Amino acid sequence: MNLLLLTPEQHLGNDRWLLSDRQANHVLKVLKLIEGDQVRAGIFQGGMGIAHIESINNNRIEVLFKVEHQSPSPLGLSVLLALPRPKMLKRILIDATSLGIKQIVLINSWKVDKSYWQTPNLKAELLHEKMLLGLEQARDTTLPTLTLAPRFRPFVEDELDGWAGNSQRILAHPGNYPVMPHSLTGPVTLAIGPEGGWTDYEIEMLGKQGFQCHSFGSRILRVETALPALVGRLMQLP
Amino acid sequence: MNLLLLTPEQHLGNDRWLLSDRQANHVLKVLKLIEGDQVRAGIFQGGMGIAHIESINNNRIEVLFKVEHQSPSPLGLSVLLALPRPKMLKRILIDATSLGIKQIVLINSWKVDKSYWQTPNLKAELLHEKMLLGLEQARDTTLPTLTLAPRFRPFVEDELDGWAGNSQRILAHPGNYPVMPHSLTGPVTLAIGPEGGWTDYEIEMLGKQGFQCHSFGSRILRVETALPALVGRLMQLP
Numbered sequence: 120m121n122l123l124l125l126t127p128e129q130h131l132g133n134d135r136w137l138l139s140d141r142q143a144n145h146v147l148k149v150l151k152l153i154e155g156d157q158v159r160a161g162i163f164q165g166g167m168g169i170a171h172i173e174s175i176n177n178n179r180i181e182v183l184f185k186v187e188h189q190s191p192s193p194l195g196l197s198v199l200l201a202l203p204r205p206k207m208l209k210r211i212l213i214d215a216t217s218l219g220i221k222q223i224v225l226i227n228s229w230k231v232d233k234s235y236w237q238t239p240n241l242k243a244e245l246l247h248e249k250m251l252l253g254l255e256q257a258r259d260t261t262l263p264t265l266t267l268a269p270r271f272r273p274f275v276e277d278e279l280d281g282w283a284g285n286s287q288r289i290l291a292h293p294g295n296y297p298v299m300p301h302s303l304t305g306p307v308t309l310a311i312g313p314e315g316g317w318t319d320y321e322i323e324m325l326g327k328q329g330f331q332c333h334s335f336g337s338r339i340l341r342v343e344t345a346l347p348a349l350v351g352r353l354m355q356l357p
Numbered sequence: 358m359n360l361l362l363l364t365p366e367q368h369l370g371n372d373r374w375l376l377s378d379r380q381a382n383h384v385l386k387v388l389k390l391i392e393g394d395q396v397r398a399g400i401f402q403g404g405m406g407i408a409h410i411e412s413i414n415n416n417r418i419e420v421l422f423k424v425e426h427q428s429p430s431p432l433g434l435s436v437l438l439a440l441p442r443p444k445m446l447k448r449i450l451i452d453a454t455s456l457g458i459k460q461i462v463l464i465n466s467w468k469v470d471k472s473y474w475q476t477p478n479l480k481a482e483l484l485h486e487k488m489l490l491g492l493e494q495a496r497d498t499t500l501p502t503l504t505l506a507p508r509f510r511p512f513v514e515d516e517l518d519g520w521a522g523n524s525q526r527i528l529a530h531p532g533n534y535p536v537m538p539h540s541l542t543g544p545v546t547l548a549i550g551p552e553g554g555w556t557d558y559e560i561e562m563l564g565k566q567g568f569q570c571h572s573f574g575s576r577i578l579r580v581e582t583a584l585p586a587l588v589g590r591l592m593q594l595p
Contacts (some may be wrong), residue, residue, distance in 0.1 A: 121577050191576060213579075214582045217579065217582060218576065218582065218586070219574075219576055256577060257576040257578065258576070258577055259576070298593075301539050301540055301590075302539055335594060336457075336594025336595060337429055338429060338455060338456065338495040338496070338497070339494060339495055339496055340585075341451075341455065344455060344456065347582050347583075347584075347585040347586040347589065348456070348585040348586065348589030350586055350589070351585065351586030351588070351589035351590035352589035352594075353589075355536075356573060356575075356576070356586075356590075357574060
């Protein structure tokens with residue numbers, strides 16, 4: 120937790136804010152701060168600054184905070200991601216959020232196990248919670264927009280073009296394709312397939328929406344390794 | 358498991374090899390192969406090819422295999438990594454290996470918790486096992502060389518220069534530094550600090566060994582996110 124992310128219900132009035140139990144625990148047990156100390160904070164979906172620890176009464180901590188600057192620039196990259204294995208989804212959402220990705224679609228694919236769509240991990244509040252962890256990690260306040268697309272074809276045919284807007288559309292796919300571009304500033308939309316890859320039909324459907332295949336080395340990477348590696352390659356991180 | 362990694366004790370003579378229990382399980386339960394099917398295989402620290410499933414008797418599977426080509430090119434990147442949290446170390450080793458990194462030093466740093474050096478995860482056979490998973494993932498056969506450096510200064514002063522050889526030496530560090538290079542083919546040595554970063558003293562010591570600071574965006578990434586992102590940025594993946 121590199122940032123105290125403050126939400127409206129924590130606002131006590133004027134510049135006074137009450138830390139959540141989890142935040143208070145972190146301030147006391149990990150950061151080991153005392154009254155008078157400072158710690159970085161930001162308002163959820165808002166600006167950032169320094170919180171001054173005003174009072175500590177057992178686990179109740181009040182801070183003084185006001186916005187001093189904006190949250191960091193978003194990454195100019197959106198991700199169309201075949202729904203990962205449930206145990207990996209949480210970690211991928213933290214990573215994607217900490218890297219500054221602000222638009223994520225989780226989409227079905229032929230090689231996505233049907234059971235993945237039934238997992239309790241897909242509950243909105245759990246996904247939300249993981250993205251909050253990514254914001255706290257990277258010191259950001261702006262939550263990504265997350266869309267679930269449990270049917271591949273309707274989403275790709277009817278919604279993908281509008282969602283991807285005027286972005287450069289890139290598909291990482293093994294084969295004899297142009298090498299992956301680098302140091303882009305965006306907007307870029309990146310499609311990442313499931314373990315085992317997109318099917319030929321899916322590649323063709325994405326191709327019709329302007330997604331062009333690029334090669335990214337010959338090694339087979341897990342999705343959770345490929346995502347940050349592709350982001351590091353494609354984008355000039357702000 | 359995208360590759361059956363065969364070791365000498367599995368060799369039955371001529372082109373015949375016996376799968377391990379774990380491999381047999383994977384072939385039967387995940388790949389659902391039968392006699393006559395084919396699957397990619399490679400000899401540990403050796404060449405690669407296709408294994409033909411010769412016989413299945415309960416969980417005992419014999420395959421015919423001979424080397425047809427070399428293992429994939431290594432990545433021209435070595436990593437000097439501050440020892441990560443134990444639960445992350447396993448994952449980082451899998452990632453680093455699957456990305457093709459062949460030289461890893463795990464080093465102490467001021468901000469590495471002393472207890473990390475006492476963890477059972479540092480047992481050689483466990484580290485070895487995680488790197489094998491990385492090889493199976495990426496279809497590679499060549500194990501990275503892993504060195505433990507529990508004392509920062511003696512390693513950096515006496516051994517680092519020889520270990521890093523004629524490589525370009527790069528340090529990812531937040532601040533007003535030149536932007537991180539990209540698409541290198543190597544040799545490169547990359548130093549990645551602990552959560553919280555290297556101390557000024559450590560930066561200075563690494564600087565004396567030719568490590569130059571480069572910035573990689575303003576976001577604070579977890580080490581397990583930063584490693585693949587930096588590899589994707591720095592290297593032209595073969």
